[in-house]
Amino acid sequence: MSKPKLYYFNGRGKMESVRWLLAAAGVEFDEVFLETREQYEKLMKDGALLFEQVPMVEADGMKLVQTNAILSYFAAKHNLYGKNIQERALIDMYCEGAKDLMTFMMHHPFLSPEEKVKNLTNVEKKAKSRYLPAFEKSINQQTGFMVGNQLTLADLQVLETxxxxEENFPSILSEFPLLQKFKVKISNVQNIQKFLQPGSARKPKPDDHYVQIAKKVLQF
Incomplete structure (x- = not known):
């Protein structure tokens, strides 16, 4: 069976969570990095981008778009989506919360210097007052996972968040002891530990070059 092929920029963005999931599942994948508008337009012309958006993943004879659909498919395929419909609902709920917070940070590199200052203040406030307390309360203290007794997509998304x-607020977990333990536990899962090492498919913090390429390809 061929490897999944990921079409996106050479940076984090919305594809990074897919990389996390595949890495955690031990699935090797290939990447096609979009660097020109022509590449993007060819994908649209070929009908590969159903909604004219990336990320897009080729896998199992499909061209999958929409990040949540991609994540749900691979999570279910690789036993990272809970044991029943109740667990799946909780996983979706925690993932949506993590995505809300990550979205603020994904937009950050594209803001003006003045907007960046306001955005960081807003992110820190929301994280400390809303999202981290919710995650802290939701951890299963018997197992250390977000949901049930095994690794799921929710654990990956919360750790990614x-x-x-911590890249911007190194001590942000100081008031959340359960999340501190959670971070250590999930980071030490063998495949995740490997993904967190230099030289993996994990992308670095977005820089100006990433922003310029994304703007050029998407024309915004």
Whole structure:
């Protein structure tokens, strides 16, 4: 069976959560990095982008778009989506919360200097007052996972969010002891530990070059 092929920029954005999931599942994948508007237009012309948007993933004879659909498919396929419909609902709920917070940070590199200052203040406030307390309360203290007794997509998304926050606010978990333990536990899962090492498919914090390429390709 061929490897999944990921079409996106050479940076985090919305594809990073897909990379996290595949890495955690031990699935090797290939990447096609969009660097020109022509590449993007060819994908649209070929009908590969149903809603004229990326990320897009080729897998199992499909061209999948819409990040949540991609994540749900691979999570279900690789046993990272809970054991029943109740667990799946909780996973979706925590993932949506993590995505809300990550979206603020994904937009950050594209803001003006003045907007960036306001955005960081807003992110820190929302994280400390709303999202991190909710995640802290939701951890299953018997198992250490977000949902049930095994690793799920929710654990990956919450850890991804935590690490993104810590890049700007290194001590942001100081008031959340359960999340501190959670971070250590999930980071030490073998495949995740490997993904967090230098040289993996994990992308670095977005820089100006990433912003310029994305703007050029998407023309905004």
């Amino acid at each position: 935590i690490l993104m926050l």
